[in-house]
Amino acid sequence: MTRDSLFGDTGHLMPLSTDHAEALFPSASDPEVWRWMPRPRPATVAGTRETLGQMTADPDRRCFAAQRRGDDAVIGSTSLYDIDLAESRAEIGATWFDRSCWGGPYNAESQLLLFAHAFEDLGLARLALRTDHLNERSQRALTRLGPVHEGTLRSHMRRQDGTRRDSLYYSLPADEWPTARETLRERIAAKSRDRGPQRSAG
16 A cells, blocks of 8 residues: 555645654644544643554555645544455544635545555545534534445444544445545535635644
8 A cells, every 4th residue: 555645736735754743743632633533632842742643553554644735734544444454444534634624625535545446546435434423513524525424333433532422433435436536526526616716824
């Protein structure tokens, strides 16, 4: 499986490393950005480095940092994880972007790049994504990305505050990828037009 960068029109995904800790700390430490993450929110750059180290040490995970075209700012991260080549499936998650990038094309393009990598480079048959049942913003975003809600795992995970969450699962099989790809491309183009000139994160 490649660890190479994945290039898009608004930016690219590069292999994540602990060297990205300082650049990612402002977004990772933002309570609103990190609100629905299952991992503890890092309080320092050192804590961010530790979190990134844990993520990148997982052999069944491919982690990426998102870098914006134009100013080369590192604006977020996303991962392909629980990669099972024998069963030809994986999940996408641990995705976050600086709040200044919300509403722009960056999340949609990062998912386009990961979907393409999974289906076209790795030849996977299925991708899954999941979110907290209270995270309505994520649910709307997932629906717009193309995956279909296929069910809910009740009391699936523990939140950072100790409460239990239901996990809504979404999936995209390979035979639906061509349609989803075109929808995503159109969405990215529209968001890029609406966004206008890019501005720096933070």
